[in-house]
Amino acid sequence: MLKTSAYAAPSATKQLAPISIERREPGPHDVLIDILYCGVCHSDIHQVRDEWGGAIFPMVPGHEIVGRVKQVGQHVTKLKVGDIAGVGCMVDSCRDCASCKGHIEQFCEKGVAFSYNSTEMDRKTPTYGGYSSQIVVDEHFTLKVPAGLDPAAAAPLLCAGITTYSPLRQWNCKKGDRVGVVGLGGLGHMAVKFAVSMGAEVTMLSTSRSKEADARRLGAHAFESTKDEATFQKLAGRFDLIINTISAPHDYNKYLGMLRPQGAMVIVGVPPEPTPVAAFSLIGGNKRLAGSMIGGIAETQEMLDYCAKHNIVSDIEIIPIQKINEAYERMMRGDVRYRFVIDIASLKEPART
Structure with missing residues (x-):
């Protein structure tokens, strides 16, 4: 297992704080990504405060993830080491139902594995999001971030x-x-x-x-x-x-x-x-x-390519992860134009459990 530094909400009533989590070792179809930036979505607040119910704690939020590929499994063809890659709201699905075959994996009939506050398809292993230093994802659920897009400003494209x-x-x-x-x-x-x-x-x-x-x-x-x-x-x-x-x-x-x-x-x-x-x-x-709820993997890649062609990115304010709780309060006041993005390089102090 890969020890990973992260920020997590320990409960619905406590602020996010440093934590150490474990990621799986990359398998033959997996991509290991060193996270560079993670956007802060309003749904992160809903989830950590358990406003939608069913919260799984400790919760590491974040589903607007951009990073650099560090390692790929032997069967991976979509990305190579050094590529800039993205991970959005999903990290797995059954791949076999009508929705998955129809490229709308977000509506997987067996239940999609969301990037955080969810479980892997085994229904046991919790998923942890992008407020962390690295992530391991099956290549099918990774996105190629076009070279023309600023990685930080591209992160919110993965959800917003x-x-x-x-x-x-x-x-x-x-x-x-x-x-x-x-x-x-x-x-x-x-x-x-x-x-x-x-x-x-x-x-x-x-x-x-x-x-x-x-x-x-x-x-x-x-x-x-x-x-x-x-x-x-x-x-x-x-x-x-x-x-x-x-x-x-x-x-x-x-x-x-x-x-x-x-x-x-x-x-x-x-x-x-x-x-x-x-x-x-x-x-x-x-x-x-x-x-309308997000989009499938193919449509998300289409969107990223469209953004590169038309020079479209999000308007962002970059913050260190140590200011995430302050950022949540500012979001609730509408005090952001228009997306906070965490510089994950700020998460370089040794994690504590």
Whole structure:
């Protein structure tokens, strides 16, 4: 076993602290990656605080991982030593069910192995994420990070990137489409960048008027305040597609009213409580309310290659791992533009159990 330095939450009520964990020795199909950077996702906070239930402690979060390949198994063909590689939200699946064969491994019928707060496919061995110095992953669940992408700014693409790229692809976002993005945060800023790059006319819908300048800097063509009730009447029937990134409680019905007939609103944020939806909000106009969860491995690689081609990365603030608890509090206040990324080089002091 490989002794690995990491930061973990010992329980739902305690702060993250240094820990020593064990990684398996690389097998014939495995890749050993020395982690360079790990993005900090809002879902990390939900998980370490057990807000979604089922938390496994000690928990090492992190599923936006970029690092350098240190070792490969004898049957590995996808990567070689020295390559810059990524690991996203998944580290394994059954590979045999219809979902896995259909390249949507995140919906594995036997239950996907998530990168942390999960178990390997043996349903016994806990998985640990990227707030750590190294990780061992089957090559199928690794990604090639194109040479043109800054490794630190590319890390959040492994979750925030694919989470917003996938629904835009699913709904065939194209030149001339009118796209609304609800919420300008880690997800929202990526949705703006992607939709603009695909040729859409993009409107940022936010409660924070102070974010207008930033929205326009990111490429948004318009900005509308959703604190103003008149906005919902002004934009009634306007959008072909809405990407809703908000994780706070809000009224879906108001936003559905902004869709044109046969338009769609895709939910990628996770509010803490169920949201009532009136039937006529959907029936009136044959509108669609849908959800989207990350993407399969093939689509994630497609997204990374697309980002390299279009020079798209996340806006980030790099932090040492010793500031992770402070970063969580800042995230809860919305005090980040727009993704924290941990410099794992800061995790070089000897780990303690």
